[in-house]
Amino acid sequence: MRRENIKPHLIVENLEKSYENAGVLGTRKEVKALQGVSFSICRQSTLALVGESGSGKSTLAFCIACLERPTSGRIVIHGNETTALDEKQLRRVRPQVQLVFQDPARSLNPRFSALEIVSEPLLVQGRFHKREREDRARALLVQVGIPQEKVLRNAGEFSGGQRQRLAIARALALEPKLLILDEALSALDCSVQAQIANLLLELQSSLGLTYLFITHDFAMAGHLADEIAVMDGGKIVELGATEKVLRAPEQEVTRRLLVATPRLRAAAEMPQVV
């Protein structure tokens, strides 16, 4: 890792989050979704968060995106301690962290044009005049690979991969430095996953983005991430450099997840296209 990137962009310290669920006969049952979660991500690097369903990955994402309040612990984003801010101050900080979800078919309004989808965050935040909002949205759409002549088409007319490009452009509209990619590639076809993965890498280096990449897919985590954190039962059970976690996992959970990752066994003998 380069020296100028050493300063962490996101710091999470001892984060706890409990929910109260209704139990039998009016009793309350406490569910600990996050327990003592601590990690940090350096600027322009990627941390992959891997774990089974229900391990707390999405709760953690929502806390970092300031959409859920943690029960205790600290979150510091780009020097702002978001866990110490009130609702009004949060409104100002929230744009700095943006989310991209798994299924763009459900996270985008199919009747909105690509241009409307990408300029809407600017409208909501009351930034710029209509003309400038649209110019910015156009530029972003081109940057994520949507051809200029398609920007007035409705979201519903785009393919799954292009819709995910729209979702990424919308996430970038407010110029965040941290993107939370919550299973952002999982619903896409393999060949489209590769296209979007390349786009994410390109944007990371051109815009200096920091990624929290939440996934089930160890192979893609291995490709995109600098570090991998493995979650189980609301805790981070293993955290280390990608290479190390993949080659020499220390925890049973990690080993189990690695073994379960489907792979093309004879792939090493694959002929290369010249």
Add this chain to the structure above:
Amino acid sequence: MTPLIEVQDLHVAYISRAGKKSLALAGISFDVRPGETLGVLGESGSGKSTLAAALLRLLPGNGEIQRGAVLFEGQDLLRAEPRTLERIRGDRIALIFQEPSLALHPTIRIGEQISDVLAAHESLSRSALRQKTLQLLAEVFPADPARIADSYLHQLSGGQQQRVLIAQAIACGPSLIVADEPTASLDPTTQQDILSLFRTLREKFNLSMILITHNPALLAGLADRVLVLYAGKVAEIGPTEKVLAFPQHPYTRALLQSMPRRLDEPAKGHKSKLPVIPGDAPNLEELANGCRFETRCADRMEMCTQREPEAVAVSEAHAVSCFKYGG
């Protein structure tokens, strides 16, 4: 060995409201032998789900089988009487769909939903029905069939729900199971559990399977042969080890190369650009004359735009539809 099911030159079209026709399957032929698992590999729009639905004539209202035959146990399902077809569906050929939470009823106990399948195909007394239901559940939940029988959908995890669908599928002792993305919504460990359950049941009941997926890696340890579907045509079909390790069709090759391979080859290309297939899948309403992959193909030649390639055998049981091999 005589095939259990033989699909011949299957053509399926969808007619849009504007009257436009798009050929979702344009002449598919393959067979599945008794006890064999055929993996159907295809991306969105390749026609893989249309194939699953067309085999049992379960296409939506705007879908139309235009040509072809599906020969199963001596008859052509595409020309069978509705009553014959009804007996075959669920009884001889069972379907498993992608989203188990949508395939099961939310307010009927699981046991009853399995009994319903049994009761639809044979008449059994109440106690015999209950007993058979528990036996079936024990195949997929060895530890606790009775508790699952009394549960409701919302009390089960995604993996458990998929096990229930599998119990329903094997209820009448079918000879063929068609599973359309059966593990798509599950996390990897659960996915592996379900796949090994398939392996066990396949051996135990000598089942044939058609396993439809977009993920080549899932087929690696499970399918005997792989059929690669691209834009409604068979691009390549052959033994799994051959197709996945030595893909011959330029599409299969490009598809497999676009997958990150870090777990198999740790030293390779961290954070580097993955090789991608340029462009998008073709619009089936506006197809030109030539090969359907031509516009995206790295190996295109002049003749590729003129007509569609025929399947050519490149080795025993391995056929490719590409002019590189003669076509």
